[in-house]
Amino acid sequence: MAEAVVFYIFAALILGFAVLVITAKSTVHSVLFLVADFLCVAALYVVLQAPFLAVIQVMVYAGGIVVLYLFVVMLVNLKRPPELHADPRRLGRLGLVMALAVFAELAAIGAYGWLKPSGFDGSLDSKNIEQVGRALYTDYLVPFEVASVLLLVAMIGAIVLAKREQ
Amino acid sequence: MITQTHFLVLSAALFMLGVVGVMTRRNIIIILMSMELMLNAVNINLIAFSRQLGDVTGQVFAVFVICVAAAEAAVGLGIILAFYRNKETINIDEMNLMRW
Numbered sequence: 156m157a158e159a160v161v162f163y164i165f166a167a168l169i170l171g172f173a174v175l176v177i178t179a180k181s182t183v184h185s186v187l188f189l190v191a192d193f194l195c196v197a198a199l200y201v202v203l204q205a206p207f208l209a210v211i212q213v214m215v216y217a218g219g220i221v222v223l224y225l226f227v228v229m230l231v232n233l234k235r236p237p238e239l240h241a242d243p244r245r246l247g248r249l250g251l252v253m254a255l256a257v258f259a260e261l262a263a264i265g266a267y268g269w270l271k272p273s274g275f276d277g278s279l280d281s282k283n284i285e286q287v288g289r290a291l292y293t294d295y296l297v298p299f300e301v302a303s304v305l306l307l308v309a310m311i312g313a314i315v316l317a318k319r320e321q
Numbered sequence: 322m323i324t325q326t327h328f329l330v331l332s333a334a335l336f337m338l339g340v341v342g343v344m345t346r347r348n349i350i351i352i353l354m355s356m357e358l359m360l361n362a363v364n365i366n367l368i369a370f371s372r373q374l375g376d377v378t379g380q381v382f383a384v385f386v387i388c389v390a391a392a393e394a395a396v397g398l399g400i401i402l403a404f405y406r407n408k409e410t411i412n413i414d415e416m417n418l419m420r421w
Contacts, residue, residue, distance in 0.1 A: 158323050159322065159323050162323045162327060166327075166331045169331065169335060170331070170334055170335065170338065173335055173338040173339070173358055174338060176338075176342065176351075176354055176355070176358065177338060177339075177341060177342035177345070177346060177351065177354075177355055177358075182348060182350055182351065185350075185351055185354060186354070189354050189357065189358075192358070192361070193361070196361050196364070196365065199331075199365065200368055202323075203328070203368045203369060203371075203372050204372055205368045205371065205372070205380050205383075207380070208364070208368060208380055208383055208384070211384065211387060212364075212387070215387050215391055216357070216361075216387070216390075219391065220357065220390065220391055220394045223394055223395065223398055224350065224353075224354065224394070224398065226398075227350060227398045227401060227402060228350060230402060230405075231350070231401065231402070231405045231411055246345060249344050249345075253337065253340060253341065253344070256337070256340075257333070257334075257337050260333045260337075261330065261333065264326055264329045264330055264333060265326070267325075267326070267329070268324065268325065268326035268329075283377075283380075286377040287377055287380050287381060287384070290377050290378060290380075290381045291381055291384065294378075294381075295381050298385060302385055302388045302389075305388065305389065305392050306388060306391065306392055308392075309391070309392030309393075309395045309396050310395065312395075312396050312399065313395040313396055313398070313399035314399075315399075316396065316399030316400055316402070316403045317398075317399045317402045317403065319406075
């Protein structure tokens with residue numbers, strides 16, 4: 156029961172903040188709503204018994220990535236913000252296609268919930284970080300190393316791209 | 322009782338909000354943020370299935386997704402800065418250098 160209350164509160168917050176992110180007039184407001192959204196998602200990870208991911212979410216997303224976005228928004232100070240797309244009929248057609256996609260998705264989810272017994276049968280025990288670390292350093296060691304190389308390449312690439320040419 | 326379906330519906334809704342953001346906004350920074358929303362929806366899915374199946378693999382994949390999201394944000398924002406320096410705009414309708 157308590158889980159249901161927490162889930163519905165955070166689900167409503169996540170979707171509400173997401174709507175604000177994509178509708179806010181000012182880009183700075185958008186970034187701030189994005190931080191709130193990430194924090195609510197982190198709370199949902201705790202509900203899902205993934206505390207390690209929740210901490211990673213707060214540190215990497217809410218702490219790192221969003222600060223990067225804020226820096227760029229501040230550096231790119233706009234005289235006139237890009238307005239919404241001009242052609243209204245294009246939005247209508249897009250909306251139709253995406254509404255159909257949503258209904259297909261919801262139907263698939265409903266079919267999945269009907270075919271498979273829902274409710275969480277498997278339980279993860281409390282040693283979450285130990286389990287994630289063990290999986291990361293044994294079964295997924297090669298992807299882990301590839302990910303570290305990817306981060307290095309991204310870091311060098313970002314520096315090269317953002318560097319002012321002399 | 323909160324079931325797997327609840328999380329899947331939440332994830333689908335969040336993903337669709339991200340798609341709407343990418344499709345309707347013209348500001349490329351907002352578009353990148355909408356992509357972060359979509360990646361978050363994927364993570365919710367992965368972790369919900371991780372709990373459903375009692376297997377920690379989904380959480381490992383979520384770590385990789387976060388890693389790729391960080392790399393994508395760094396490179397994407399670097400490109401935006403470089404582009405803004407040349408063209409003084411971040412409207413994607415005016416980004417047609419590589420279109421023929």
